[in-house]
Amino acid sequence: MKIIDNLFGHYNDESVLEYTLVNDAGMSVSCLNYGCIITKIMVPDRSGKIENVVLGFENFNDYLDLSPYFGSVVGRVAGRISNSQFELDGHVYQLTPNEDRSHLHGGKKGFNSVIWKTEPFQDENAVGLKFFYHSPNGEEGYPGNLDTSIIYRLNNQNELTITYEARTDQKTIVNLTNHSYFNLSGNLKRDVSQHILQLDSERFLELGLDKIPTGKMIDSRNTPFDFKHGRLLKSGMNSSHPQNVLAGNGYDHPLLFTKKGENTVALSEKESGRTLLVTTDQHCVVLYTGNHLEGPYSISGVRARNHLGVCLETQGLPDAINKPDFPSIVLNPDEVYHAVTKYRFFSNTIGV
Structure with a gap:
């Protein structure tokens, strides 16, 4: 196992470094x-x-100018x-709006667009990186000084x-x-329409026209949102279900896990034989099938088009602070925010 680093670019006169974690089994993870x-x-x-199984850019400026949050940590919420x-x-706290009237993924200066202090590490069983960021009181409108640490471990x-931790000196919200964006075909040879998704979920959150949950939890059984026994993603892309149409012909929805505690999401693509198992302690996974990726730019040499990647965003429920029936995302000064998600890759498939 080893860690390699190289200069990837500059941001506000600071060096942007790309670290590559390499294990002994032929897998590597690169991150900034x-x-x-x-x-x-x-x-x-x-x-x-x-081959590469996530969407990303070869040039740093593309992340500044074009990226729809490719590969980043988003927060505070x-x-x-x-x-x-x-x-x-x-x-009442007023946050920075950055999508019409809504505040999306932490605002204009979210965690996705700052330099994190980074410490590489290696032990007997793994290589990894520890990231640290101090978000000052009032940043993007959030209360409290928030100290966040994130660990990537291969x-x-x-x-x-990926292990997330955060501490605050004032009552605030964190999620x-x-x-x-995953694409198991490898090097973006195909879109994700033939990917199979499977998870134990019987409800999903209804979205309003603004893509924000209405607060209503809908029974997913016998709908395009029923993934209990495995479902091709194209079934939602081609669906006439009002929620699939509203999302831009696909999915952009929180799927609620049936049981509390640790849950696993399985994503596979038969042609490549790759399977990804995502295990998490979070309440839901937001499934987004890249319905709005199309544009006049390229992703690692491939022309951007819709459904070229799928996001599996493990998290608390979106807009939970404004929905009293949703599990709380409030963090108190005497508490530690803690969340863990694991991504394990295999070269086999699951059946539909």
Whole structure:
């Protein structure tokens, strides 16, 4: 196992470094100290061919100008906050709007667009990186000084573990996730329409026209949102279900896990033989099938088009601070925000 680093660019007169974690099984994970962005995940297919299975750019400026959060950590709060505001202990906090009237993924200066202090590490069983960022009181409108640490850890079982922790000196809200776009075909040879998704979920959150949850939890059984026994993603892309149409012909929805505690999401692509197992302690996974990726730019040499990647954003429920029936995302000064998500890659498939 080893760690390689190289200069990737500059941001506000600071060096942007790309670190590559390499295990002994042929897998590697590359990421930046800017936004904790995962730029590449290289894993073998069923024949042993190692290819990249996430969307990313070769040039740093593309992340500044074009990126829809490719590979980044988003926060302080993932997802949209309605009207860019929330109330806490009788005080209304106004956040920075960055998507019409909504506050999305932490605002204009979210965790995805700052330099993180980074410490590489290696132990007997893994290589990894520890990221640190201090978000001052009032940044993007949030209360409290928030100190966040994130650990990326790669072992020889082709498992990448992301551990999130945060502490505050004032009551605030926190909901973190990683926004990687996966494509298991390898090097973007195909879109994700033939990817199969499977998870134990019987409800999803209804979205309003602003893509923010209405607060209603819908029974997903016998709908395009039923993934209990595995479903091709194209079934939602081609669906006439009002929620699929509203999302831009696909998915952009929080899927609620049936049971509390640790849950696993399985994503596979038969042609490559690759399978990704995502295990998390979070309440839901936001499934986004890249419905708005199309544009006059390229991603690692491939013309951008819709459905070229799929996001599996493990997190608390979006806009939870404004939905009293949702699990709380409030963090108190005497508490530690803690979340863990593991990504394990195999070269086999699951059936539909």
